[in-house]
Amino acid sequence: xxxxxxxxxxxxxxxxxxxxxxxxxxxxxxxxxxVAGLARLSRFVAARVLATAYIEFFRGTSIFVQxxxxxxxxxxxxxxxxxxxxxxxxxxxxxxxxxxxxxxxxVQSVGREQYEACIALNLNRWQSMYRVILPQALLVMLxxxxxxxxxxxxxxxxxxxxxxxxxxFQAQVVRAQTGNTLVPFATILILYFAMASxxxxxxxxxxxxxxxGLDGVRT
Amino acid sequence: MPSPMxxxxxxxKSFGEFQVxxxxxxxxxxxxxxxxxxxxxxxxxxxxRILMTLETIxxxxxxxxxxxxxxKPANGNLVPADEAHLHLMRAKIGMVFQLFNLFPHMTVLRxxxxxxxLTKRTGRKDAQSRAMDLLDMVGMAxxxxxxxxxLSGCQxxxxxxxxxxxxxxxxxxxxxxxxxxxPELVEEVLNVMRKLAAETDMTMLLVxxxxxxxxxxxxxxxxxxxxxxxxxxxxxxxxxxxxxxxxQAFLRKIIAAGHRV
Numbered sequence: 001x002x003x004x005x006x007x008x009x010x011x012x013x014x015x016x017x018x019x020x021x022x023x024x025x026x027x028x029x030x031x032x033x034x035v036a037g038l039a040r041l042s043r044f045v046a047a048r049v050l051a052t053a054y055i056e057f058f059r060g061t062s063i064f065v066q067x068x069x070x071x072x073x074x075x076x077x078x079x080x081x082x083x084x085x086x087x088x089x090x091x092x093x094x095x096x097x098x099x100x101x102x103x104x105x106x107v108q109s110v111g112r113e114q115y116e117a118c119i120a121l122n123l124n125r126w127q128s129m130y131r132v133i134l135p136q137a138l139l140v141m142l143x144x145x146x147x148x149x150x151x152x153x154x155x156x157x158x159x160x161x162x163x164x165x166x167x168x169f170q171a172q173v174v175r176a177q178t179g180n181t182l183v184p185f186a187t188i189l190i191l192y193f194a195m196a197s198x199x200x201x202x203x204x205x206x207x208x209x210x211x212x213g214l215d216g217v218r219t
Numbered sequence: 220m221p222s223p224m225x226x227x228x229x230x231x232k233s234f235g236e237f238q239v240x241x242x243x244x245x246x247x248x249x250x251x252x253x254x255x256x257x258x259x260x261x262x263x264x265x266x267x268r269i270l271m272t273l274e275t276i277x278x279x280x281x282x283x284x285x286x287x288x289x290x291k292p293a294n295g296n297l298v299p300a301d302e303a304h305l306h307l308m309r310a311k312i313g314m315v316f317q318l319f320n321l322f323p324h325m326t327v328l329r330x331x332x333x334x335x336x337l338t339k340r341t342g343r344k345d346a347q348s349r350a351m352d353l354l355d356m357v358g359m360a361x362x363x364x365x366x367x368x369x370l371s372g373c374q375x376x377x378x379x380x381x382x383x384x385x386x387x388x389x390x391x392x393x394x395x396x397x398x399x400x401x402p403e404l405v406e407e408v409l410n411v412m413r414k415l416a417a418e419t420d421m422t423m424l425l426v427x428x429x430x431x432x433x434x435x436x437x438x439x440x441x442x443x444x445x446x447x448x449x450x451x452x453x454x455x456x457x458x459x460x461x462x463x464x465x466x467q468a469f470l471r472k473i474i475a476a477g478h479r480v
Contacts, residue, residue: 123338131337139324
């Protein structure tokens, strides 16, 4: 049994990389989701075209290919990224494209009468969006954002293909060294599930907090 | 006679094929309480929405407090108003909506404080004390920390009135403010409006189906049909002795539907 503690330690090291990728990737995804989602609703044609191109491109191509571009092709353009940076970039841009559609949909779901109240109260566009529309839209976005974060967590496994030692990569190392498949892969199965549960739990808690006082308005 | 607070001059408005307003012309004096009545689709709500800049106009001119609303002068010509000009003009006008349109994610107090803090740079303390005064006036001070979802329709509407007043507009627009309320609670909102009329010299435009209230409240009544003013006059003239056949027919229908006049 003693030999396994070392191997489990390896997998836990990988778990840290996975958590790091998920956190940083989610932050980038969130930023991209808001930038591209709001740009799609912009008055300016250029912003709308740019945002649509980004969203369609990253939703329409494989994350696997995007990751290889970030790591192997960008250096030809003078941008050399570490495996971790390339992983965060590909994951963040990919999931951000899905998130952008969530932001757009949620903002559009806020009723016209709220915009009209903003005009009647003489708020400018930015004040209306920031103080009135987005706080209500955020509640609509949250559950789907939770889903997206879990998708991102699971997608982190692809980074093992650019030699980043995340949890899946480490499980393969352990398997190669011990010849045992069950133990390492059962371990990471449980760890992935635990991380995904933590995300769901956190998002649900956030939702409850934000929905307080809004009974009957959004469910 | 003082110069009018609102001048509407040959205004046209269409939604697609449907022409809502046809060459509409009328003026409103400062401090006047004007009731707009008429069948649905006659264009009365559209006038309020145009004055609040929620709808544009297709032709004509509107002046509010001496300045053009939808145009601004540039080198001796009139050009379409930009956002900055509309911002200046909107400060003179407040509107109360049929469905209240309160911000559901803010307390009652925040709803009333928000606009003065953002658009007039009023400090938090001043905004709060003014908001409390206004909530007191509409009888909602004890609900200041409630969320809108916890209020009845009539309470929401009183908050909405306080919110519109917080910017101290010269003109208040009331768009069927009692239509979505329980009949037995309508009086609470109407009382607030009576008080407002008695205590301030604001110009008020009122679109309503409450003929009894329009009769007591208004200085003048405009009867609309088909995007035009069919008849106008003192409440007594319109409600007791309507001259036009269409006005008579409309009032008969309203009475038959159980509304008091």
